[in-house]
Amino acid sequence: MSSSVIPRGQVDLVDFVDWSGVECLNQIGKNPIANALKQGYRDDDGLHLESDADEQLLIYIPFTQVVKLHSAVITGPEEEGPRTVKLFANKEHMGFSNVNDPPSDSFNISADNLKGKPVTLKYVKFQNVRSLTIFIEDNQGGGDVTKLQKISLYGTTVDTTNMKDLKKIEDH
Amino acid sequence: MATMICIDNSEWMRNGDYTPSRLQAQADAINLICGAKTQSNPENTVGLLTMAGKGVRVLVTPTSDLGKILACMHGLDIGGEMNLTAGIQVAQLALKHRQNKKQQQRIIVFAGSPINYDKKTLEAIGRKLKKSSVALDVVDFGESEDGKPEKLTALVAAVNNNDNSHIVPVPPGSNALSDVLISTPIFTGDGEGGSGFAAAAAAAAAGGMSGFDFGVDPNIDPELALALRISMEEERARQEAAAKKAAEDAAKGEKGTEQASSSNDATMTEADNTSAIATDDKRHNLTEDEAALLEQALAMSMDGGKAKSVDIADADMPEATAEDPELAYALQMSVQEGVKDSASESEMSKVLEDPSFVSSIINSDISSMATIDCF
Numbered sequence: 001m002s003s004s005v006i007p008r009g010q011v012d013l014v015d016f017v018d019w020s021g022v023e024c025l026n027q028i029g030k031n032p033i034a035n036a037l038k039q040g041y042r043d044d045d046g047l048h049l050e051s052d053a054d055e056q057l058l059i060y061i062p063f064t065q066v067v068k069l070h071s072a073v074i075t076g077p078e079e080e081g082p083r084t085v086k087l088f089a090n091k092e093h094m095g096f097s098n099v100n101d102p103p104s105d106s107f108n109i110s111a112d113n114l115k116g117k118p119v120t121l122k123y124v125k126f127q128n129v130r131s132l133t134i135f136i137e138d139n140q141g142g143g144d145v146t147k148l149q150k151i152s153l154y155g156t157t158v159d160t161t162n163m164k165d166l167k168k169i170e171d172h
Numbered sequence: 173m174a175t176m177i178c179i180d181n182s183e184w185m186r187n188g189d190y191t192p193s194r195l196q197a198q199a200d201a202i203n204l205i206c207g208a209k210t211q212s213n214p215e216n217t218v219g220l221l222t223m224a225g226k227g228v229r230v231l232v233t234p235t236s237d238l239g240k241i242l243a244c245m246h247g248l249d250i251g252g253e254m255n256l257t258a259g260i261q262v263a264q265l266a267l268k269h270r271q272n273k274k275q276q277q278r279i280i281v282f283a284g285s286p287i288n289y290d291k292k293t294l295e296a297i298g299r300k301l302k303k304s305s306v307a308l309d310v311v312d313f314g315e316s317e318d319g320k321p322e323k324l325t326a327l328v329a330a331v332n333n334n335d336n337s338h339i340v341p342v343p344p345g346s347n348a349l350s351d352v353l354i355s356t357p358i359f360t361g362d363g364e365g366g367s368g369f370a371a372a373a374a375a376a377a378a379g380g381m382s383g384f385d386f387g388v389d390p391n392i393d394p395e396l397a398l399a400l401r402i403s404m405e406e407e408r409a410r411q412e413a414a415a416k417k418a419a420e421d422a423a424k425g426e427k428g429t430e431q432a433s434s435s436n437d438a439t440m441t442e443a444d445n446t447s448a449i450a451t452d453d454k455r456h457n458l459t460e461d462e463a464a465l466l467e468q469a470l471a472m473s474m475d476g477g478k479a480k481s482v483d484i485a486d487a488d489m490p491e492a493t494a495e496d497p498e499l500a501y502a503l504q505m506s507v508q509e510g511v512k513d514s515a516s517e518s519e520m521s522k523v524l525e526d527p528s529f530v531s532s533i534i535n536s537d538i539s540s541m542a543t544i545d546c547f
Contacts, residue, residue: 025303025304025305026302026303026304029333029334052302052303052333053299053300053302053303053330054299054303056303092273093273095268095304096300096303096304097268
């Protein structure tokens with residue numbers, strides 16, 4: 001995996017994910033969310049997250065403490081990788097029926113993003129995040145199946161932010 | 173696990189090709205399903221809605237209160253056409269608003285009349301359910317025209333995720349709808365130990381048909397057998413008392429029946445007034461084997477008694493007496509009735525004129541009936 005340019009002062013929030021609460025609607029059983037989110041799995045090219053009944057995915061990620069989100073890396077294959085992404089902070093129990101509510105942030109994934117270029121988020125909207133819901137609305141090719149290789153979230157924790165402790169993210 | 177059951181209460185449900193009528197067969201099956209779900213896990217919730225009539229109507233949102241669910245089954249109107257897609261969508265919505273968001277979602281549909289929607293529409297609905305992680309069970313009974321089985325199979329296939337959804341076709345015949353369903357994944361699925369209940373229920377239901385009194389209950393579950401037997405005796409005594417009273421008074425309405433059969437202590441005073449329950453009305457609200465027992469009890473009281481009733485009463489009196497002196501008195505009355513003829517009738521009427529005695533019979537019967545309902 002090529003190195004990502006992570007802004008100084010941010011950490012990979014994978015350590016703060018509350019795994020017992022992670023959920024993903026419309027994922028296919030053999031290719032679940034863990035493949036894209038968990039350390040080790042997300043870097044394994046043989047493992048990916050795949051949608052089931054149609055191309056949409058709704059991913060719910062709670063954190064073990066309150067965090068600030070700075071940027072995200074979302075990678076996937078050229079054709080089936082995600083395109084339109086909407087993020088919702090602190091909205092519990094979302095379903096496909098309320099994905100049209102105003103999101104905290106929304107963006108389109110570009111081909112560069114799919115290869116690892118981080119997307120910078122609207123930082124001001126993510127100052128106090130207990131949980132994040134990611135809605136993948138469609139994919140690059142427009143087909144029925146969306147695949148994600150990796151989802152990485154970068155930011156800082158709110159109460160324990162100690163600038164001296166922050167280390168520069170090494171190359172993965 | 174949160175379940176919404178969609179009832180077909182369309183015009184087609186008047187048909188008697190499923191005993192005693194399609195609607196009643198559904199009601200019996202639903203009673204059993206509700207009992208099974210709430211018993212296998214106290215956190216399970218079940219809700220009901222009707223798909224025909226004037227439109228899709230939610231009778232009760234998912235709750236673990238079995239009494240509340242069973243009460244809703246009474247007084248269902250038959251009419252109109254079933255709207256399958258609207259029913260499923262409303263069920264999905266009701267599940268979405270369940271109190272415990274961690275519960276798995278399931279919809280059980282009883283489809284007993286023709287379906288107006290095409291296969292594509294149903295498959296789209298199915299995919300929506302799969303997306304939202306809702307499982308679906310379909311009971312395909314009644315008509316089979318217009319490719320109904322294929323449509324329903326396609327619907328279930330679209331929802332199915334790792335064998336969580338099933339379609340159960342039930343052809344008309346002498347087997348009760350509930351008996352057929354007991355051995356299907358609708359009861360045994362979910363992996364929540366529903367199979368244990370299914371075995372006991374199968375034994376109990378088969379009791380009405382097989383040579384044994386209660387199937388093979390004494391071997392599998394002696395406490396259950398004892399409870400069923402005592403309750404049957406109480407029921408028989410009560411039915412005889414009620415039959416006599418019905419001959420004297422005019423029949424009260426359905427509402428009285430409903431309260432007597434499913435209410436708790438709070439409504440005891442109303443139960444007093446409804447002691448004169450018309451046995452015809454009562455029959456609608458009993459399960460099939462209880463109805464068979466009721467016929468038997470009435471036949472016995474009409475004929476003035478046979479040796480059989482005396483034997484059974486004698487055999488059970490010691491146990492019953494230990495529990496309930498008034499019950500013992502009632503049993504005594506029914507035994508005496510088996511021996512004498514018109515003399516016992518006047519005794520019965522005298523006994524019944526004592527409202528406190530009647531109410532205490534009903535009190536004890538209701539608590540045992542409520543127990544039976546939960547099985």
